[in-house]
Every structure is written in C-alpha cells, then in structure tokens.
Amino acid sequence: MNSLILVFIGLAMMAAGYLLYSKFLGKHIFKLSPNYTTPAHRQEDGVDFVPTNKYVLWGHHFTSVAGAAPIIGPAVAVIWGWVPAFLWVTIGTVFMAGMHDLGALWASQRHRGQSIGTLSGRYIGTRGRNLFLVVIFLLLLMVNAAFAVVISDLLVSTPTAVIPTWGAIVVAVLIGQAIYRFNWNLPLVSVVGVITLYGLMILGDRVPVVLPDTVLGIPANGVWIILLFIYAFIASLLPVWVLLQPRDYINGLQLFVGLGILYGSFLLTRPEVVAPTLRDNVPEGTPSIFPLLFVTIACGAISGFHGIVASGTSSKQIDKETDVRFVGYFGAVGEGLLALGTIVAVTSGFRTIADWENIYSEWNAGGVGAFVEGGGNLMNEGLGIPNSLSATILATMAVLFAATTMDSGVRLQRLVVQEIGEIIGLRLTTLIATIIAVGLSFGLTFSAGTDGSGGMTIWPLFGTTNQLMAGLSLSILVIILTYLRRPTWPVLIPLVFVTIMSLWAAVLQLGSLFAEGNWLLLVIDLIIVCAAIWVIIEATAAIRKARKSPQITWTDDDEDAPLPGEQTQETATAQSRTE
Numbered sequence: 001m002n003s004l005i006l007v008f009i010g011l012a013m014m015a016a017g018y019l020l021y022s023k024f025l026g027k028h029i030f031k032l033s034p035n036y037t038t039p040a041h042r043q044e045d046g047v048d049f050v051p052t053n054k055y056v057l058w059g060h061h062f063t064s065v066a067g068a069a070p071i072i073g074p075a076v077a078v079i080w081g082w083v084p085a086f087l088w089v090t091i092g093t094v095f096m097a098g099m100h101d102l103g104a105l106w107a108s109q110r111h112r113g114q115s116i117g118t119l120s121g122r123y124i125g126t127r128g129r130n131l132f133l134v135v136i137f138l139l140l141l142m143v144n145a146a147f148a149v150v151i152s153d154l155l156v157s158t159p160t161a162v163i164p165t166w167g168a169i170v171v172a173v174l175i176g177q178a179i180y181r182f183n184w185n186l187p188l189v190s191v192v193g194v195i196t197l198y199g200l201m202i203l204g205d206r207v208p209v210v211l212p213d214t215v216l217g218i219p220a221n222g223v224w225i226i227l228l229f230i231y232a233f234i235a236s237l238l239p240v241w242v243l244l245q246p247r248d249y250i251n252g253l254q255l256f257v258g259l260g261i262l263y264g265s266f267l268l269t270r271p272e273v274v275a276p277t278l279r280d281n282v283p284e285g286t287p288s289i290f291p292l293l294f295v296t297i298a299c300g301a302i303s304g305f306h307g308i309v310a311s312g313t314s315s316k317q318i319d320k321e322t323d324v325r326f327v328g329y330f331g332a333v334g335e336g337l338l339a340l341g342t343i344v345a346v347t348s349g350f351r352t353i354a355d356w357e358n359i360y361s362e363w364n365a366g367g368v369g370a371f372v373e374g375g376g377n378l379m380n381e382g383l384g385i386p387n388s389l390s391a392t393i394l395a396t397m398a399v400l401f402a403a404t405t406m407d408s409g410v411r412l413q414r415l416v417v418q419e420i421g422e423i424i425g426l427r428l429t430t431l432i433a434t435i436i437a438v439g440l441s442f443g444l445t446f447s448a449g450t451d452g453s454g455g456m457t458i459w460p461l462f463g464t465t466n467q468l469m470a471g472l473s474l475s476i477l478v479i480i481l482t483y484l485r486r487p488t489w490p491v492l493i494p495l496v497f498v499t500i501m502s503l504w505a506a507v508l509q510l511g512s513l514f515a516e517g518n519w520l521l522l523v524i525d526l527i528i529v530c531a532a533i534w535v536i537i538e539a540t541a542a543i544r545k546a547r548k549s550p551q552i553t554w555t556d557d558d559e560d561a562p563l564p565g566e567q568t569q570e571t572a573t574a575q576s577r578t579e
Contacts, residue, residue: 003347029491030103038109038318038320039316052241053319060249061248063404064404069303070299070300070336072150080278088294092300097302101328102329111560116307118419119311131534136416141444148441150368154399158391160205171193171197172243175193175246179241197251201392201396232407236434247404264382269378271348285362285363292463295463308469314328341375414437461525464506472532472535474498475495478539483551
C-alpha cells in the first residue's frame, strides 16, 4: 500500500475536524464568546498572566503538549501493525484530543485561570481535589525526569543536535525581546527566527559537540541532565514572555517546517508501507493490543498531560475566549500530524519487510531511533538531504519537543507544589516551590546512578497514568456542562472509553508488576489506580448532583461564575467588606 493514501486520509480527517467539529464544539457545546474578558486581562501580572497573540500562544501550547511522546508512542505501537495505530491517532485526534484541549482551556479561563486540580476541588470536592493532585504530581514527576533522560541520550547519540538545541534558547530570548519590548513585526521576526534555527542545524551538522566520556566522574549523559535541570530551574522562574512563550512559539514554527519537510519527502518518494496491516507474528513478550494500544499512544490521540498544560499555563495567556478553539483544538491537531508523520516514517522508511522486522524484533524496540532512521531515509531519497543532516533535523525536532515540554512541566510542577503547600497550610514562595519541584525530579533522575537512568524508573507507569488523567479531566467538563444544561455526549463518550481502557491497562500492569516482583512500581501504580477510582466515584456523584441542581448561566461579565448556592471569591470579598 502506498503511504500517500494514509497521508491524504489522515490530513483530510484532521482538517475536517478543525474546520467542522471544532466549530461545532465552540458554538454549541462551549459557546465561546468574543466579548468575555479573559483572566489574561483581568489578572495581568506580566509573569504568568499575559494576553498573547493566538499564533504565539498556539506555538507554546503545541510544543508544550507534544514532547517526544507523539513520536515514541506511535513508533512503538506499530509493532501490532499500522492499521490500529493509524485509526487511533486520526479518530483520537479529531474526536478526543482536540475536544479535550479545547474544553480544558475553556473551563480554566472561565475560572480565573485555575488549574484542573483546583477545579476538581470545586466541582468534585476536597477529597477529589487531593487525590487529583496526587495523580497530577506523579505524572509531572514522570515527565520531567524521563524527558531529561530522553534529551540527554539524544544529545549523546546525535552530537550534531547540540548546537541547534542550546542555540534555540538564545534565539527565543531575542525573539521575546523583539516582540514584547520592541514591538517588531511578528511575521518578520518569525521568518528570521526559523531561518536562524535551521542555520544552527546546518552548523551543528558540521560542528558536532561531543562531551568527554566522564566529567568529574559523571558520564556525559549525567552532565547533560545536570545542565538541563539548571536551565529548567531558571526558565521556571522567568516571566513567560521572556523565554517560555517565545521559545515554544519559534520551536512550534520550526517544528511545523520540519513536519513540512518530512511530509514533502512522503510526497516525492511515495514510499510503500512495508509494515503489515495487522501483525500476527508479534515478538515474544509483546502485550495484547487491547487495551495497551490506547495507553501506548497517548500524545497524538488524547493525553491527560494536555489538560495540565492547558489549565496551568495556556489558559492564563488567552487574549480572547474565541482563541481557545485555535490554540486548543488546532494545538492537538499539530500533535496528531506529528504522530501521523511518525507512523508513515516508521512503516515506510525501510526498503523491505525484513529491514522493518529487524528493527521491530522485540517489544519497545521502536521509538525515536526508528523515527530518525526511517524519516532520515525518506528525506534523503525524496529531497536529497544528506543522511547526517536528515538525522540532525529529526533528532533536533525530537529534542526540542521534549525540551519545551520539560520547560512547561517544571513550571507546572512548581504550581502544583505551591497548591499542595496551601492545602497543608504552607505558603511557599515561587523560589522555594521551584527548588522543591526541580529537586524531586533531579533526585529521581540520579537515584539509580550518575548516568541519570533513574529518570526512567517510574516511566513505565506514564501511559496508564496519563490516560487516567485525561479521563479525570473530562469528568470535570461533564460536570460543568451538566450544570449549564448543555449537551455532554461529545465529552461523555470519550470519557467512558478512555477511562475503561486506561483502568483495564492499569490493572493488567498491576499483575505484571506483581509477577516481576517490582514492588516500588507496584505500590505507586496501586496508589494511582486507587486515587483514580476514588475520583471517578466522586465525579459520578457530582454529575448526579449537577443534574438535580438548578441550571447555572454564565454571562460575559462573570469572572468566576458560582454554582447554585455558592459565592464567587469576588462576591464573598465584597460582602465581607460591606459587613
């Protein structure tokens, strides 16, 4: 089968999703209003709350949520054949991921930019909020620690990606100054920034940076991890417009150009898909496709991490409520395009089925390496780009996706630490909360040695935890829509499906961990599963309560619309002053 058929079907589905389905969601389900004053304006502080051009904010959201997961997940999942991965990515993006991101953004910016964890306290209850925060905290810990390891491994295996990876930080700072301090023309700044980044890739391809095997007794991987955490610590403390936002924006443009190059190679080479449609001779040890497919591919279909980003950083930067559709839904589409491109690269980037099976000879053998190799082969054949430069471009794409996610992840972990501190009666400063957030991730990463391999210790739990998080976030949306007496089926159907699949996978994982005697992961997984089930029970009760309660109505003047019998923070403050 020619891979162009997959490309055209996938692109058509995602385009229709954005042009038609997201418009339906925005108009009839979430009822986005151009007249609503967003938290970015009401609470503008120049640090976290900053009204932002929707194209710039889209770049932040897209690159923050994408990470390396939409490459790793699909590149592993095709071991079952290309059909299941293709269907889950396309259908999941259109009907689940886009709706999830759009809805989380909408709900948060309608509640003063509060996180999905805080919203759970309001709509589910205190117990639900506390358990929700446990899942969020562990999920962010996994992401921050594991992505540091992924990035460091790529910088060691592909030293040509070092210069463009670190050079992108300098470019981002300059772009932030150009846009916000000097008010330069955004399209011009964007073009110059993208050209500079690709110039850095060419330079990096010619001047690879290789660290010594050890520095003060620390392996090269460990040195890169230390530098990454130092950078993440500083980035978390800076105002979003200085580094985080412009870095994500220019990376988003660069990565979209990279996707254009990758898809252009598909068009010119028209490669045949060598991977089987459904593989009946999977390697020994490969788990069952049900339900593992739906947690192996998370980012690129639907991902709970998106809800944390949407409600943690993106919602605080929405300029107009109508921008939620572009930033949220189209941000998910961007990730879906990356996942689709990965599927094509790893199923048609090899000459024969024997070459493909040589890569997929065992479970978890695919991943970023298969993406770089397969995609590099196609770029070389179709566009004449040398294999070395192709590998540099694709490796840099993977690194920058992972790095921007880590940037946002550390900032979000800091916010969660502060929120947990408030619950137990501690008011933590931004600096202290950042030290705790970075310190925990750093400690986990080096818990198994100076090579940083400890960062992958709890990563096996990411897939199920991430998808459980998506289900929990969707439950909040169902409760809100029920109070508003709006249709809930676009949210309820994905909620039921994702929750069943993720709980099923988590229970199977408990059995595997018990059989392996991996008591650490067994205990952590058990905590996550119990917390998720408890929240689901509480959410179900909250939905029933919402159905019996009077309908609530949100207007464009509401900063934080109250539930029946509830006062907003602003109303309570005004009343106390009067008394």
